[in-house]
Amino acid sequence: MKKSGKYNRILVTAALPYTNGYTHLGHVAGSFLPADMYARYCRLAGYDIIFICGSDEYGTPIALAAIKEGVSTKEIIDKYHYANKKAYEELGLSFDIFSRTSNETHAETAQEFFLNLYNKKLLYQKTEKQLYSEKENRFLADRFVVGTCPICGFEEATGDECENCGSALSPNQLINPKSKLTGDTPVIKDTVSYYFPLKDYQAKLEKWIDSKTDWKPNVVNYCKGWFKTGLQDRSITRELEWGVPVPIKGEEGKVIYIWFEAPIGYISMTKELFAQKGEPEKWKEYWQSKDTKLVNFLGKDNIIFHAIFFPAMLMAHGDFVLADNVPANEFMNLEGSKQSKSKGHAILLKDVVNKFNPDSIRYAIASNMPENKDTDFYxxxxxxxxxxxxxxxxxxxxxxxxxxxxxxxxxxxxxxxxxxxxxxxxxxxxxxxxxxxxxxxxxxxxxxxxxxxxxxxxxxxxxxxxxxxxxxxxxxxxxxxxxxxxxxxxxxxxxxxxxxxxxxxxxxxxxxxxxxxxxxxxxxxxxxxxxxxxxxxxxxxxxxxxxxxxxxx
Ligand SMILES: [Zn+2]
CATH class of the missing domain: 1.10.730.10 (Isoleucyl-tRNA Synthetase; Domain 1)
Known part of the structure; x- marks a missing residue:
C-alpha cells in the first residue's frame, strides 16, 4: 500500500448525523461530501483507507421527540436512521460502514472509555442542584424544562437556551420552571455529576494545535478563541434514561452525556466494521498505531467537539491516535439564509436525490463548497x-x-x-x-x-x-x-x-x-x-x- 507522508493508513470520519431529523444539503456540504470525495480520492491513489460514519442516536432531543410524538425512542431513531442511510446510498456516499450509536458495541466501547478515565482517577464528582419532577419521578434534563427567560422575560424559554434573545441558559436560571411534558412544577434536588477536567488539557491542546501548520485557518482561529476564553471542565453525565448507562455501581439512572459518548462512535463503528469482516482485532491498527492518519470531516458547529473535546478525551485515555487534520467547512446556506431542520428552511437530501441526477447535486455542492466562508445554495x-x-x-x-x-x-x-x-x-x-x-x-x-x-x-x-x-x-x-x-x-x-x-x-x-x-x-x-x-x-x-x-x- 502507498504511504501518505509518514502514515501507512488513513482513517476518515464524517461527523455523525443526529437522528432526530432528515439530513439536509447543509450537512452534505459541511462534512459528508468532502469526506466522501477525499475517501474516494484516497482509494484511487492506492492508500489503505477506511471511511467511518453512523447515526448519533442518544440524548435529550430524541428522548423528548419520542415522548411528544407518543412513540418509543427506538421508533424515532429507526425512522431517521434508515431514511438517512438510504439517501446517503442514493447520493453515492461510500462509507465502509454506516452504523449507529444505539448498537451494543458502542455502549461497551463508550463504557470502557469512561471507566478507563474513572479508574485513572481523572474524573471528579460534583454535587449539583437539579430540577426534579416528583410527579414524573425523574430529574428534568435541559430541554425537558420550560420557563421564563431571566434575561428578556420570554415565557417559553427552555432549560438550555432562550429562543427569543438567544441566551444560553441552564435550567436553574429559568423563572417559574415547569416540566415541558406534564407542566409539573419541579423541586430542586441534589444530584452527583461526573466531570471531565478539560481545563487541565488546555496547555497540551494549545501545543498540539500550534504544531498543526497545515490546518485550515478557520479551524485554528475557532480553537484560539476558546483558548483565550479559557476551557472549562465539563460534566459528562446526565440524569436521563435514553443513553449509554454510566458503568458505575450506584449510578443507575445516569447516562454518559452525548458530547463525550458520541465521538467514541468512530472507534466503536471501526470495531464493528472489522468484526463484520471477520478480523475483530484489526480496528486497533487504525486507532492505536501512530502511523494512522486520522482525518475528521465536519461542519464548523462541530469544531469544538473534534478539535478540543475529543482530542482531550483521547489524550486522557492515551491509547488512541489524535487527528492529523480536522478540515471543517463553514455553512452552506439556502438562498441567502441558514438551513435549519427545526425551522423547516432546508432542502432535505431524501427529497432531491431522486428528482435530480445525484452527480449533479454532488457537483453543484462541491463546486460551491463552503471551504473557507459560508456559501449559498440556489x-x-x-x-x-x-x-x-x-x-x-x-x-x-x-x-x-x-x-x-x-x-x-x-x-x-x-x-x-x-x-x-x-x-x-x-x-x-x-x-x-x-x-x-x-x-x-x-x-x-x-x-x-x-x-x-x-x-x-x-x-x-x-x-x-x-x-x-x-x-x-x-x-x-x-x-x-x-x-x-x-x-x-x-x-x-x-x-x-x-x-x-x-x-x-x-x-x-x-x-x-x-x-x-x-x-x-x-x-x-x-x-x-x-x-x-x-x-x-x-x-x-x-x-x-x-x-x-x-x-x-
Ligand atoms: Zn431571553
Missing part, C-alpha cells in the same frame, strides 16, 4: 451547473467522441497512429494535471480539485474543435482515427479523475468504454490505456438538461 445554480458545465462541457465531450467513433469507426478504438504536436501537447499535459489535482485533494481543496478537473475537459473540448475530426474524416481517415483515439483515452482519464465527485458518471463512462476497473487508479490517469481495436459500448447521455419548470417547483 436552485438556479444547480440548473446552471448541470446544464452549462456537466452537460455542455463534460457530457458534450464524451458524447461527441462516442457518437463520432460509432459513426465512422464501427464503435472500436481507432488506431493511434503517429501523434502530431497538438496530440502530444494534450497527452503530455495530463501528468501535470493529474499531479496538481492530487495535490488539491491531499490538501483538502476540493473546489480547486474540481475546477482543475473541469479545466482539463475544457482543454479536451478545445482539442476536439481544433483538430476538426468532422472535416479530417473526409480527407484523412487515419489522422482522424488518431484524434478519436486520443479523445477516447481522455474519456478514460475523466472516468478516474471525476470519480471523487461524480461516481455514477464515472461508472457510466467505464461502461461505455467497455472496460472494467483494471486501469482504474490515479497513477493510470495520465496513461493511454485503451488498446487499438477495443470494442466500445453504445453511447448514452450522461447529463440530461434540467428544465426551468423543474427548478420552479
Amino acid at each position: 436552485w438556479v445554480d444547480l440548473q446552471a451547473k448541470n446544464n452549462n458545465e456537466l452537460s455542455a462541457i463534460l457530457g458534450n465531450f464524451v458524447n461527441r467522441t462516442f457518437v463520432f467513433c460509432e459513426k465512422y469507426f464501427e464503435g472500436r478504438v481507432p488506431e493511434s497512429g503517429t501523434f502530431a504536436e497538438i496530440d502530444s501537447n494534450i497527452i503530455n499535459s495530463l501528468k501535470s494535471y493529474v499531479e496538481r489535482i492530487a495535490s488539491y485533494y491531499e490538501n483538502y481543496k476540493f473546489k480547486d480539485a474540481l475546477g482543475e478537473t473541469m479545466n482539463l475537459v475544457r482543454d479536451a473540448n478545445k482539442y476536439f474543435n481544433d483538430t476538426e475530426p468532422w472535416k479530417v474524416i473526409k480527407e484523412d481517415k487515419a489522422r482522424c482515427g488518431t484524434v478519436i483515439n486520443v479523445c477516447l483515452q481522455l474519456c478514460h482519464t475523466f472516468a478516474i479523475l471525476f470519480d471523487p465527485v461524480l461516481p455514477f458518471t464515472s461508472i457510466k463512462i467505464l461502461n461505455m468504454l467497455n472496460t472494467g476497473k483494471e486501469n482504474f487508479s490515479w497513477d493510470k490517469a495520465a496513461e493511454l490505456t485503451l488498446n487499438n481495436g477495443h470494442k466500445l459500448n453504445s453511447p448514452e447521455i450522461l447529463f440530461r438538461k434540467i428544465e426551468d419548470s423543474e427548478i420552479e417547483k
Whole structure:
C-alpha cells in the first residue's frame, strides 16, 4: 500500500448525523461530501483507507421527540436512521460502514472509555442542584424544562437556551420552571455529576494545535478563541434514561452525556466494521498505531467537539491516535439564509436525490463548497451547473467522441497512429494535471480539485474543435482515427479523475468504454490505456438538461 507522508493508513470520519431529523444539503456540504470525495480520492491513489460514519442516536432531543410524538425512542431513531442511510446510498456516499450509536458495541466501547478515565482517577464528582419532577419521578434534563427567560422575560424559554434573545441558559436560571411534558412544577434536588477536567488539557491542546501548520485557518482561529476564553471542565453525565448507562455501581439512572459518548462512535463503528469482516482485532491498527492518519470531516458547529473535546478525551485515555487534520467547512446556506431542520428552511437530501441526477447535486455542492466562508445554495445554480458545465462541457465531450467513433469507426478504438504536436501537447499535459489535482485533494481543496478537473475537459473540448475530426474524416481517415483515439483515452482519464465527485458518471463512462476497473487508479490517469481495436459500448447521455419548470417547483 502507498504511504501518505509518514502514515501507512488513513482513517476518515464524517461527523455523525443526529437522528432526530432528515439530513439536509447543509450537512452534505459541511462534512459528508468532502469526506466522501477525499475517501474516494484516497482509494484511487492506492492508500489503505477506511471511511467511518453512523447515526448519533442518544440524548435529550430524541428522548423528548419520542415522548411528544407518543412513540418509543427506538421508533424515532429507526425512522431517521434508515431514511438517512438510504439517501446517503442514493447520493453515492461510500462509507465502509454506516452504523449507529444505539448498537451494543458502542455502549461497551463508550463504557470502557469512561471507566478507563474513572479508574485513572481523572474524573471528579460534583454535587449539583437539579430540577426534579416528583410527579414524573425523574430529574428534568435541559430541554425537558420550560420557563421564563431571566434575561428578556420570554415565557417559553427552555432549560438550555432562550429562543427569543438567544441566551444560553441552564435550567436553574429559568423563572417559574415547569416540566415541558406534564407542566409539573419541579423541586430542586441534589444530584452527583461526573466531570471531565478539560481545563487541565488546555496547555497540551494549545501545543498540539500550534504544531498543526497545515490546518485550515478557520479551524485554528475557532480553537484560539476558546483558548483565550479559557476551557472549562465539563460534566459528562446526565440524569436521563435514553443513553449509554454510566458503568458505575450506584449510578443507575445516569447516562454518559452525548458530547463525550458520541465521538467514541468512530472507534466503536471501526470495531464493528472489522468484526463484520471477520478480523475483530484489526480496528486497533487504525486507532492505536501512530502511523494512522486520522482525518475528521465536519461542519464548523462541530469544531469544538473534534478539535478540543475529543482530542482531550483521547489524550486522557492515551491509547488512541489524535487527528492529523480536522478540515471543517463553514455553512452552506439556502438562498441567502441558514438551513435549519427545526425551522423547516432546508432542502432535505431524501427529497432531491431522486428528482435530480445525484452527480449533479454532488457537483453543484462541491463546486460551491463552503471551504473557507459560508456559501449559498440556489436552485438556479444547480440548473446552471448541470446544464452549462456537466452537460455542455463534460457530457458534450464524451458524447461527441462516442457518437463520432460509432459513426465512422464501427464503435472500436481507432488506431493511434503517429501523434502530431497538438496530440502530444494534450497527452503530455495530463501528468501535470493529474499531479496538481492530487495535490488539491491531499490538501483538502476540493473546489480547486474540481475546477482543475473541469479545466482539463475544457482543454479536451478545445482539442476536439481544433483538430476538426468532422472535416479530417473526409480527407484523412487515419489522422482522424488518431484524434478519436486520443479523445477516447481522455474519456478514460475523466472516468478516474471525476470519480471523487461524480461516481455514477464515472461508472457510466467505464461502461461505455467497455472496460472494467483494471486501469482504474490515479497513477493510470495520465496513461493511454485503451488498446487499438477495443470494442466500445453504445453511447448514452450522461447529463440530461434540467428544465426551468423543474427548478420552479
Ligand atoms: Zn431571553
